[in-house]
Amino acid sequence: MSSDSGKQHEMQRVLRSVINILQDSQKGFADIGEHLKDETLKRYFLTESLKRASFRGDLEEALHQNGVHDIHETGTTAGTLHRVWGDLKAKLGSGDHGLLETAETGEDEAKKAYADALNQELPLPIRQLLAEQQAHVLASHDYVRNHRDALATK
Template identity: 70%
Template structure:
């Protein structure tokens, strides 16, 4: 029985996992909004702004789960890596990297989001949380593929 986690440890693990994902979602929300502002293609711009709102929605769902479990209030932050990533995207936009370059930056951000969900789902989590994370992960994977395909289409058009 020594390898079983007690309730308190499981709650701490769940809180840690969800807080890490929330940081990733904050990064994605900000990144999609900032890159979306710089994209020239109107369809991509709308997609990126909608995806920013979707990440905010995912974040709210996870924060709601933390509140239901009686856990921490979440502070607006994001990660240091996310802040650096967004700065790189802004720099590319200012230097005239164009939509292709911005999509490359966005795909790297989506790679980080994919990894965050994969790591989160490696933990022992309650079924409702696991189910929610799986649904969100499926959307993130679809979004990643869309961004990658748009980037590749722009490269092929050159």
């Protein structure tokens, strides 16, 4: 087995991990967005959900370009979703602030997934794609955190 094969396997593992997190945050943003009362935040969350779907598609395309055609999620996603985005039903009565807290926790997981991925040895085009997506995730995390903090002071 060549070291190229090992690098290919590692790249697949890293991208699948980020794809799973994106799947979680795509669903989490959509679910929370449906329940937010603030219209601006609602629109932001629904837009972010679509953005995460787009990021997922870009990473799945990168896997295709590298010869991986079976990119179905690994089956751990349901457990991850519950752990990362929390039990939304428990948060629904807590208003927008509680929902934003849940979203920020999910965004912390996404930040960690990107940081872990970028610590790996990856081909430059994939590294650039991940870095661009990471910049957006970091900005989104800060947006959610700032709105959560603003609601806490009201």
